[in-house]
Amino acid sequence: MSLLTDLLNLDLSDCTGKIIAEYIWVGGTGMDVRSKARTLPGPVDDPSKLPNWNFDGSSTGQATGDDSEVILRPQAIFRDPFRKGNNILVKSITSFRQVICDCYSPTGEPIPSNKRYNAERIFSHPDVKAEEPWYGIEQEYTLLQKDTNWPIGWPLGGYPGPQGPYYCAAGADKSYGRDIVDAHYKACLYAGINIGGINAEVMPGQWEFQVGPSVGIAAGDQLWAARYILERITEIAGVVVSFDPKPIPGEWNGAGAHVNYSTKSMRSEGGYELIKKAIKKLEARHMEHIAAYGEGNERRLTGRHETADINTFTWGVANRGASVRVGRDTEKEGKGYFEDRRPSSNMDPYVVTSMIAETTVLCNSNLSNGSK
Amino acid sequence: MALLTDLLNLDLSGSTDKIIAEYIWIGGSGMDLRSKARTLPGPVSDPSKLPKWNYDGSSTGQAPGEDSEVILYPQAIFKDPFRRGNNILVMCDCYTPAGEPIPTNKRNAAAKIFSNPAVAAEEPWYGIEQEYTLLQKDINWPLGWPVGGFPGPQGPYYCSIGAEKSFGRDIVDSHYKACLFAGINISGINGEVMPGQWEFQVGPSVGISAGDQVWVARYILERITEIAGVVVTFDPKPIPGDWNGAGAHTNYSTESMRKDGGFEVIVAAVEKLKLRHKEHIAAYGEGNERRLTGKHETADIHTFSWGVANRGASIRVGRETEQNGKGYFEDRRPASNMDPYVVTAMIADTTLLWKP
Numbered sequence: 071m072s073l074l075t076d077l078l079n080l081d082l083s084d085c086t087g088k089i090i091a092e093y094i095w096v097g098g099t100g101m102d103v104r105s106k107a108r109t110l111p112g113p114v115d116d117p118s119k120l121p122n123w124n125f126d127g128s129s130t131g132q133a134t135g136d137d138s139e140v141i142l143r144p145q146a147i148f149r150d151p152f153r154k155g156n157n158i159l160v161k162s163i164t165s166f167r168q169v170i171c172d173c174y175s176p177t178g179e180p181i182p183s184n185k186r187y188n189a190e191r192i193f194s195h196p197d198v199k200a201e202e203p204w205y206g207i208e209q210e211y212t213l214l215q216k217d218t219n220w221p222i223g224w225p226l227g228g229y230p231g232p233q234g235p236y237y238c239a240a241g242a243d244k245s246y247g248r249d250i251v252d253a254h255y256k257a258c259l260y261a262g263i264n265i266g267g268i269n270a271e272v273m274p275g276q277w278e279f280q281v282g283p284s285v286g287i288a289a290g291d292q293l294w295a296a297r298y299i300l301e302r303i304t305e306i307a308g309v310v311v312s313f314d315p316k317p318i319p320g321e322w323n324g325a326g327a328h329v330n331y332s333t334k335s336m337r338s339e340g341g342y343e344l345i346k347k348a349i350k351k352l353e354a355r356h357m358e359h360i361a362a363y364g365e366g367n368e369r370r371l372t373g374r375h376e377t378a379d380i381n382t383f384t385w386g387v388a389n390r391g392a393s394v395r396v397g398r399d400t401e402k403e404g405k406g407y408f409e410d411r412r413p414s415s416n417m418d419p420y421v422v423t424s425m426i427a428e429t430t431v432l433c434n435s436n437l438s439n440g441s442k
Numbered sequence: 443m444a445l446l447t448d449l450l451n452l453d454l455s456g457s458t459d460k461i462i463a464e465y466i467w468i469g470g471s472g473m474d475l476r477s478k479a480r481t482l483p484g485p486v487s488d489p490s491k492l493p494k495w496n497y498d499g500s501s502t503g504q505a506p507g508e509d510s511e512v513i514l515y516p517q518a519i520f521k522d523p524f525r526r527g528n529n530i531l532v533m534c535d536c537y538t539p540a541g542e543p544i545p546t547n548k549r550n551a552a553a554k555i556f557s558n559p560a561v562a563a564e565e566p567w568y569g570i571e572q573e574y575t576l577l578q579k580d581i582n583w584p585l586g587w588p589v590g591g592f593p594g595p596q597g598p599y600y601c602s603i604g605a606e607k608s609f610g611r612d613i614v615d616s617h618y619k620a621c622l623f624a625g626i627n628i629s630g631i632n633g634e635v636m637p638g639q640w641e642f643q644v645g646p647s648v649g650i651s652a653g654d655q656v657w658v659a660r661y662i663l664e665r666i667t668e669i670a671g672v673v674v675t676f677d678p679k680p681i682p683g684d685w686n687g688a689g690a691h692t693n694y695s696t697e698s699m700r701k702d703g704g705f706e707v708i709v710a711a712v713e714k715l716k717l718r719h720k721e722h723i724a725a726y727g728e729g730n731e732r733r734l735t736g737k738h739e740t741a742d743i744h745t746f747s748w749g750v751a752n753r754g755a756s757i758r759v760g761r762e763t764e765q766n767g768k769g770y771f772e773d774r775r776p777a778s779n780m781d782p783y784v785v786t787a788m789i790a791d792t793t794l795l796w797k798p
Contacts, residue, residue: 078445149457151449225580237501238469238476240664242579243673252525253449255479260457269478272501306445376500376507388511388539390500397496398511398539 083155087112090157092150093123093142094298095164098131100185101313101416103298105159113156120144120160132164141165145186146291151257152302159261159298161291163187186290189424193286195432203427204337204407205289206266206282206330209296210415212317213247213275214310221275221318222246222309232321236274246275250307254279254300261299263292272323272376282330286427290420315414316369324370324377325415331426332407341405348430349385349394349408355429356383356393362421364414371412378411455527459484462529464522465495465514466661467536470503472546473676473779475661477531485528492516492532504536504544512544513537518654523620524665531624531661533654549653552787556649558795566790567700567770568652569629569645569693572659573778575680576610576638577673584638584681585609585672595684599637609638613663613670617642620662626655635739636686645693649790653783656690678777679732687733687740688778694789695770704768711793712748712757712771718792719746719756725784727777734775741774 082088089112094105106125114120127133127140142162150157163186192198213222223246224230235244251268258265258279266280279300281292297313304311316324335344352359360367360380373379378393385394385408387401393412400406413422454460461484466477478497486492499505499512514534522529535549543550555561576585586609587593598607614631621628621642629643642663644655660676667674679687698707715722723730723743736742741756748757748771750764756775763769776785 075445079448151452152445234503235474238478238497240475240477240661240668241673242668242671245668248668249446249450253446255462256452256454256525257449259454259460259462259481260452262457265481267478267480303446303449376498386508389508390498390510391507402539 081155089113089155090150090153091120091160092153092158093144093160093162094295095125095142095162096185096294096418098127100418102130103294103301104130105298114158115147117144117147117160120147123162127164133166146288146295148261148263148295151260151299154260159295161295185418185420186287189290189420190287192424192428192432198286198427198431201333201335201427201431203286203423203431204283204332205419205423206280206284206407207289207293207419207423208278208280208326208328208330209293210271210276210278210325210327211300212273212312212314212325213250213277213304214312214317216308216310219310219312221273223275230274233272233274233323236270236276237272238270244274245270247277247307247309250300250303250309251277251279254296254303257299257303258296261295263296263299265296271325273318276323276325286423287420289423290418293419313416315364315366315416319369321375323375326370326377326411327364327413327415327417327419327422329410329413329419329422329426330407331410331423331430333431336407337405339405342400342403345396345400345406345408349396351429351433352394352410352426353383353385355433359410359425359429360412362417362425363412364417366416367412367414370414453527461485461527462522462525463492463532464525464530465516465532465534466658467497467514467534468546468548468657468781470546472548472781474502475657475664476502477661486530487519489516489519489532492519495534499536499544504546511539513539513541517549518651518658520624520626520658523623523662526623531658533658548781548783549650552653552783553650555787555791555795561790561794562649564696564698564790564794566649566786566794567646567695568782568786569643569647569770570652570656570782570786571641571643571689571691571693572656573634573639573641573688573690574663575636575675575677575688576613576640576667577675577680579671579673582673582675584636586638593637596635596637596686599633600635601633607637608633610640610670610672613666613672614640614642617659617663617666620666621659624658624662626659626662628659634686634688636681639686639688649786650783652786653781656782676779678727678729678779682732684738686738689733689740689774690727690776690778690780690782690785692773692776692782692785692789693770694773694786694793696794699770700768702768705763705766708759708763708769708771712759714792714796714798715757715773715789716746716748717798718796722788722792723775725780725788726775727780729779730775730777733777 092107097104123142124139128135128138144160146161148159268279371380376390384392386392395409464479469476495514496511500507500510516532518533520531631642734743739753747755749755758772
């Protein structure tokens with residue numbers, strides 16, 4: 071109805087200085103994104119100037135009913151593409167209690183879902199900071215028809231023709247959901263997220279966007295904000311987004327979150343040797359990384375459909391069947407970056423980005439963990 | 443919902459200088475168009491200033507999985523009619539990392555022919571008449587045709603109007619404006635003889651740009667049919683029997699043909715084409731034998747013929763050209779699924795470079 075749209079698009083800048091801030095956080099499963107909004111007296115562009123808030127953790131599996139308040143601490147601000155104006159999205163982390171070391175429970179253990187806090191510790195280590203780690207994350211996802219949870223564009227009770235025609239394709243018989251993807255692209259650019267591109271994926275109804283290059287902790291903040299914006303858009307479109315790594319078993323590609331990575335040394339002359347050294351370190355910690363790279367990844371990393379088998383670590387130039395791929399450009403120039411193809415689409419970017427930095431920068435060559 | 447449209451129509455010029463560039467290339471079948479987008483720091487109008495890119499050739503039948511990167515070289519820029527603003531469409535061709543054109547890259551060889559001094563001096567112009575058929579999604583039966591049956595015979599549909607004669611005009615008209623917006627030299631449109639079939643023309647374009655413009659026009663068309671929930675086919679004979687096929691007649695002239703005395707040059711050129719009829723036919727599109735039957739305004743595929751105002755000939759010369767003694771001619775043989783790089787370059791090669 072036009073009146074509802076008029077109200078949604080009301081430009082408040084003429085009648086008030088107030089803004090709306092949507093606080094966003096990750097809930098108890100580690101993948102569910104939650105948010106709620108509050109009014110602030112005026113525009114804010116510095117997260118440290120935003121007030122802490124709190125929410126009912128017993129409703130998100132993050133606290134018990136008798137001690138339910140979980141604190142929200144603002145970490146990053148993005149412009150709100152839905153409310154526009156001076157309104158903002160606020161990526162926040164959760165802490166159990168407002169005490170000095172507030173990422174720990176009363177018994178002194180770090181809260182399991184506080185992945186950002188742990189990542190920040192790694193990214194503020196002087197050795198890591200000096201190397202200025204850059205990340206480019208390729209987030210794949212699948213769009214599903216609401217209520218049936220069958221991929222969009224797929225016939226109910228059946229399957230589309232086999233993979234082949236769909237990658238980067240156009241056409242009503244090959245491309246499903248472009249409006250969502252294109253709206254997401256512009257919305258993220260508007261929000262100030264460093265979205266690098268989009269493309270249609272090999273399985274019909276599957277898409278990818280890339281965020282980066284982002285430095286250190288910003289990679290995780292931006293990816294979570296981009297995931298939030300995507301789910302808000304699919305909500306508008308009446309479609310369901312899934313980050314499951316293997317939404318349809320069988321001859322259908324899975325969904326990953328390949329992480330492209332480089333450090334200052336890798337980007338400088340002679341960087342290719344450091345890349346090879348870093349890859350060796352990743353190989354030595356393959357099982358630890360895999361354990362942290364997303365639930366259900368064993369259904370996806372089979373060695374087929376452009377993946378490497380989950381139990382084996384391999385790397386190669388231009389090799390999309392390997393665990394780690396180095397681009398031809400990097401090989402040619404003797405410096406650049408590499409792509410860790412192992413993380414699944416439902417990985418936590420705070421965990422993965424900081425773990426790659428930890429293993430390649432902090433762990434020494436005989437692989438004791440230098441960060442503890 | 444209104445909010446999705448608001449997001450799609452976000453004017454980013456107030457918030458960032460960044461632009462979105464949609465890189466377009468031709469996939470492994472030689473007819474499938476592929477594209478993906480990337481963000482660039484600011485507006486670009488010169489293709490040589492755009493970065494090369496790469497894609498997963500193993501997903502398009504153009505490279506093996508263990509060595510999958512195919513490099514995209516930007517060749518032509520058009521304005522993006524879907525994203526508008528400073529956003530662009532970029533027509534690319536494909537190379538191995540070592541810099542060799544991959545086998546499905548027909549543009550590279552065409553560009554070499556067009557930069558041959560003997561060809562460049564003649565400034566070859568092309569006007570390509572792209573026919574295509576619109577099909578209902580899921581059943582792949584032409585738009586407007588009754589499911590499980592056929593419309594009345596051909597006759598009433600060519601250039602017609604009316605809900606019982608014209609099917610899909612919205613797609614055709616929005617394509618027309620979108621191409622003009624993009625900077626493609628689209629010169630016209632018309633409803634065709636078979637119901638659900640349409641035609642647009644691109645040209646006159648010089649040399650290699652004819653191919654670039656036709657491919658991007660095809661891309662824009664398929665993006666629009668995607669929006670409309672309809673399927674576009676470039677098959678040269680989508681419905682067997684008493685129904686017209688779809689072609690891509692190529693109108694052609696050189697500097698000499700356009701000047702006084704040009705008609706003689708045209709006749710000489712047509713004679714050369716006659717001598718290479720089989721070679722041309724082999725390169726003029728898959729499945730053309732189902733279309734070039736000698737009926738339905740085509741010439742038989744095995745026979746070369748030409749004539750003034752003759753739509754049943756392989757080559758037709760317009761009455762105006764005959765009257766003025768100069769002008770252009772129309773090669774009616776190419777199928778709707780021809781590759782314009784191949785066809786335009788081959789016509790130039792045969793008429794300007796080849797010696798019998």
